Amino acid sequence: MIAIQNISKSYGDVKALNSISFRVEKGQLFGLIGPDGSGKTSLFRILTSLLKPTSGKATVAGFNTVTDYKDIRKIVGYMPERFSLYMDLTVEENLKFFATVFNTTIRENYHLIEEIYQMLEPFKNRRAGDLSGGMKQKLALSCALIHKPEILLLDEPTTGVDPVSRKDFWDILKKLQKSGITTLVSTPFMDDAELCDEVALVQKGEILKMDTPQNLANGFPHKLWKIVSENNYRTLKVLDEFETKISAFSFGNSVHLATGDDVDEQAIVNHLKQHNVKLISIAIIKAHIEDVFMDLMSHEKGSS
């Protein structure tokens, strides 16, 4: 459904995208994972035909993003990074307006947004500007869905939204996927990534790795330890001097330490003890996608 071939985008001297290529198959839920400034928004704007790539070619549902922009604009549902709604129009007015813009009516495609809109219904006469972040996001998604798009392009839809609403949102995306809609979604959150069929990890305009979340996590090349101690910060500092360490990052209330296969638990415990770190627990764990990303990023830093 989406084919991206060697797309590059530069703004003056700044390279936002550096020869990116990937494909999204029909019905897939594809995740673009990366920190702010990694070029995700530029890619979305190229796919929605809002920007022309500096070089390379992209097609959406077979339409070229540069030459067939009119066709693309009929079949994509786009949710930009900020929730772009009319804050002074009510929930219902916003939805009605976008339905009319796409030559359809709310009733015609109500089944698509029914579930989301039911949550919004109590507020339908409230102005969009007075909604909470999660509600705004649901309204924006409803507006993007109202014309029954073949492809949904969602640029960081879960940024600025509380965790419960975020979970709701992903449930909705999963359901939409079942009805056959292809979705490309970007997010800076790693736990969102696991819900995608396939993810691409992007950093500085390049794809570091692309696979299913499962394969990515399984492909973590090191032994991974989860260390819980009384003071994460101190533990991290002490581990800096641990000679066989590959990487160590803070994860919530624990530290994830990657080491070579030959390192055993005793060596780590001894090292921490020597430096007076009060250890609570230590265990080997399976890598999470975030570990993979952190690992890849640290290589990037090391090489540059």
Place this chain on the structure above:
Amino acid sequence: MKTFIAFVSKEFKHIFRDRRTLIILFGMPVVLVTLFGFAITTEINNASIAVLDRSHDSYSRKLIDKISASGYFNIKSELQSFNQIEKSFSNGKIKLAVVIGNDFGKHLITGKNAEIQIVTDASDPNTANIISNYLMAVFQNFTTESGVLPPSNLKIDTRMLYNPENRSVFMFVPGVMTVILMLVSAMMTSITIAREKELGTMEILLVSPLRPWVITIGKVVPYLLLSIINAITILLLGLFVFKMPMHGSYLLLFSEIVLFILSSLMLGLLISTMASTQQTAMLGSMMGLMLPTILLSGFIFPISSMPVILQYISHILPAKWFIIIIKSIMLKGTGFKPIAFETGILAFITIVLAVMTIKKFKIRLE
């Protein structure tokens, strides 16, 4: 068509739900007209003056009576000596002092030079000029009426055509209408489009089957309607509150007003294609349109007394031509023919702006 109507009605909702917009749209015309009508005026009524009469004879008395009876002046004080003149001025009590020389009556009768001195406060040169002119007219009257001087061979009779009383309303009603229409049409449209860009809704509108002309015309139509309402309001105020005459055809006047509104709307659209935030749109239309309109259109300062460069600049301002047109229709009652040239220029400017806007309209973000 359905999408177009939806777009226009959405636009009206934006306008009526934003208090700031409403104030600019409907408060501004009334405030400006009233301001210009009552406060900023170039007419003289009851200007405070002082008189120093050094002859105290029947002729000087008569002259002073004449001055105070004219209605333009209010004699605040009768002074006794020259020293008091300066003081009265520095107190700010008076705008002008009249000094009647010694033996005024005697000199008049014997045909010698009877002397009158006018002292004005030139820290406010406009007023000083105008009231001394008024006063000169009073003197002229006095000498002919009292028959003291043999009527001279050369008699100058100035008649002010189309505005015999030299009333400034005739000037400011067209002027204010021009400024308001410019403000509403150009500034407001450029701001609303910039707002869509700023809020990111433009991004969604672009990624939709909406045609560019729907977006553009949909933005313009509401402001066209509101501008027409504004023009009518100002006209009514001018006609009924300030007694501005209307000698020409209403249909012609109305068509010219619509043409001018269209040219301003095009200007607004052009600005909006270049401005990406509401702030720049506002500053752009303020600096680029409002100031030239007020200063260079001939509304306040006569174009003929401007430096040559500014005169050239004034030629490309739609406002200049519109003010000429509107005055011709209202005051002189001219038909289309005498203003065909001005109308042609206005239409030409409008078309050029429209073409530029269409060329510059972006179907993408860059």
